[in-house]
Amino acid sequence: MDSKTKNDLDLRSEFELHSLEEWKQAVIDGLRGADFDKVMRTKTYEGITLKPIYTREDLQGKPWLESTAGQAPYLRGSNADGFTGQSWIVAQRQDEPDAAELNSILLHELQRGLGAANIKINPDTLKIATETTDARGLRLHSLEDLSKALEDVELRAIPIMMLGNRSMILLQSMLYAWAEENEMPLDQLTGAVACDPFLDEKPDFDTLYKMQVAGKKHSPLLKTILLDSYKYEAMGASATEELAYFISAAHKILGELIQRGAKIDDIAPSFVLKLSLGSNFFMEIAKIRAARMLWAELIKTYGGNEESRKIHIHAATSSFNKSRYDVWVNMLRTTTESFAGVVGMVDSMEISAFDSTMKPADEFAARIARNQQLILDEESHFSKVIDPAGGCWYIESLVAELCDLSWKKMQAIETEGGFEKFTDSGKLHEVVKELARKRIDMVNSRRDVKVGVNMFANPQDTLEIAKAEAPAKKVAEVEGGIDLSELKAHKDDAVKLFDTLIKAWQQGATLRELAKALDLTIQLREYPCLRVVQEVEALRQAIEALPQKPVIHLLNMGKVLDFKARADFSSAFFQMSGFELINPAGYDTCEAAIRAASESKAKAVCICSTDALYEELVPVLCEGLKKLESAPIIILAGYPKDKVEAYKEAGVDIFIHIRANAYETNKEIINKMGVEL
Structure with a gap:
């Protein structure tokens, strides 16, 4: 290289430029006859086929690429200064049922980096149930309970988050009553006390409208309308469904509220979107960006102004991909998930405890989860750069495809009668159930790897699942003897209704009294919360619970190079269960292998070697093993197609190979051992 100054350095003149076609040909040459598209392109659950390389040509004709942070369509975030002015809100969710204990946890966490009072509401409260269960989440029956939970919590400095169904109208008014008693102006309340009408079996848009009207008057900075897309991913949905369903639900809610007299620029700022953060790092970044674009486009069609096209995105790490075995791996999963959330520019975020699949978070687990966010901010300095993913051809291409696919799904839902009909008919559950089944089967067959579960399982790992904390019991609520006749008189006037509710809470009314006065009956819609590894883990747990652990003897034949690959494969295959x-x-010999199998008394053996050696070994081994007093189940590692029938005839019972469903095969093995699971 010629001697040049740093400023004169021109890499283009020093190195030969190559075209995309030349790169592709070099790859094809290296594939040695394998199909380029089959090897180098990857199909995702979202319906996207990933290319091995992306270029600027993939983004031709995308006008939104010219936008910057704080500009429509806001894919780069709502704020022009990104996180440099203010970082995302560390909003770890608190799910302690007891109000006083929750208060102690909140105060402890707030001194250690927590940035919001994100309180999970107990399902018994959301249902206004007559019995309490062992479910996690704060139980609220009266204003006294909320006062205990928020004692010394300074809501002038931090936002509060309570998300749920139509019963949130009572919690919203309860919060107002608490604020008045603590001499806090309602217009200083920030965060979200928000209702997703599709959490109820029958969406109640009248109640939602009243919440929004009261919120606009009393607490304009407190969001009241929830778009909970997290629940779809927890059922097994992909990013495409998660986005399509949130935008379809938003379209339905907007239409209903506008029909009741609301203005688009009054209601749009009242929305908060809850998204999941899953394992597919780049897809999750793209999903967050796509969500902002879809929302901006929807509000634009309603005639909303620039400010209304922004939406607060609260993200939470996925539960669908979390394991019970090797729970420490969950800590690594939530690290990449939260990393994606920050790069995607979420507004607030919660990270689940690494052992949340086993038990409620203790102080250690809560600290680790909280500190993951603090490290991303304070040590990794993601708050020092605006939109770090901007300009990435791969991510921007994913954004475009996600937007296109999700919008088309939304249009299809509208064509079929809209989102309410789509959910009421069971079609939503049907679509997601089919996709979840596909994802679970891919894990069961080990085509999708879950470290510590279906690959690289730790044989010494054991489960310690926390038992239920307390049995169900009747809710002890003392009737306050309060005249609630005014509530019925003001049921249709949101402002007067909330004024009356605030007074009732302060006079000692209970949740059930107020719900009864408002004829507020609750039936939650069922959204099954699945885990993609649940079947694999259930089988392993059942096998490990047997009085005597079943043994499989690997018959490693020949030299190390002959058997090692298949022995390693077989070990992972069986240890998964x-x-x-x-x-x-x-x-070295078949006689030695047969003798060892006899001495081990293992109920199953697995022959491991090469296809070439199998031709000589399999007939001899099968004959000798079948003559043993307790003849074992004979498994062969591999699937030599032209020899399968001959090996079955020789005595092979089961073949394990890369295309086999490991979960189903291991179930078959344990059943052949005489154990019905």
Whole structure:
């Protein structure tokens, strides 16, 4: 290289430029005859086929690429200064049922980096149930309960978040009553006390409208309308469904509220979107950006102004991909998920405790989850750069495809009668159930790897699932003897209704009294919360619970190079389900292998070697093993297509290979051992 100054350095002149076609040809040459599209392109659950490389040509004709942070359509975030002015809100969710204990936890966390009072409301409260269960979440029956929970919590400095169904109208008014008693102006309340009408079996848009009207008058900075897209991902939905359903739900809610007299620029700022953060790092970044674009486009069609096209995105790490075995891996999963959330420029975020699949978070688990966010901010300095993903051809291409696919799904839902009909008919559950089944099957067959579960499982790992804290019991609510006749008189006047509710709370009314006075009956819609590894883990747990752990003896035949690959594969295959393995250094002769199998008394053996050696080994081994007093189940590692029938005839019972469904195969093995699970 010629001697040049740093400023004169021109890499283009020093290195030969190559075209995309030349790169592709080099890859094809390296594939040695394998199909380029099959090897180098990846299909996702979202319906997107990923290319191995992206260029600026993939983004031709995308006008939104010229926008910057704080400009419509806001894919780069709502604020022009990104996180440099203010970081995302560390909003770890608190789910302690007891109000006094929750208060102690909140005060402790707020001194250690927590930035919001994100309180999970107990399902018993949301349902206004007559019995309490062991469910997690704050139980609120009266203003006294909320006062205990928020004692010394300075809501002038931090936002509050309570998300739920139509019963949130009571909690919204309860919060107003608390604020008045603590001499806090209602217009200083920030955060979200918000209702997703589709959490109820029958959406109640009248109640939602009253919440929004009261919120506009009393607490304009407190969001009241929830778009909970997290629940769809927890059922097994992909990013495409999560986005399509949130925008379809938003379209329905906007239409209903406008029909009742609301103005688009009054109601749009009242929305908060809750998104999940899953394992597919780049897809999750793109999903967040796509969500902002979809919202901006929807509000634009309603004639909303620039400010209304912004939406607060609250993100929470996924529950669908979390494991019970090797729970420490969950800590790594939530790290990449929260990383994606920050790069995607979420407004607030919660990270689940690494062992949340097993038990409520203790102080250690809560501290780790909280500190993951603090490290991203304070040590990794993501608050020092605006939109770090901007200009990435791959991510921007994903954004475009997600927007296109999700918008088309939304249009299809509208064509079929709209989102309410789509949910009421069961079609939503049907679509997501089918996708969840596909995702679970991919884990069961080990085509999708879940570290510590279906690959690289720790044989010494055991489960310690926390037992239910307390049995169900009747709710002890003392009737306050308060005249609530005014409530019925003001049921249709949101402002007067809330004034009356505030007074009733302050006079000692209970949740059930007020619900009864308002004829507020609750039936929550069922949204099953699944885990993609649940079937694999259930099988392993059942096998490990047997009085005597079943053993599989690996018959490693020949030299190490002959059997190691298949022995390693077989070990991972069986350990996924909790089988105990005998994995010897190897056998030189069939006689030695048969003798060892007899001495081990293992109920199953797995022959591991090469296809070439199998032709000689399999007939001899099968004949000898079948003659043993307790003949074992014979498994063969591999699937030599032209020999399968011959090997079955020789005595092979089961074949394990890369295309086999490991979950179903291991179930078959344990059943052949005489154990019905």
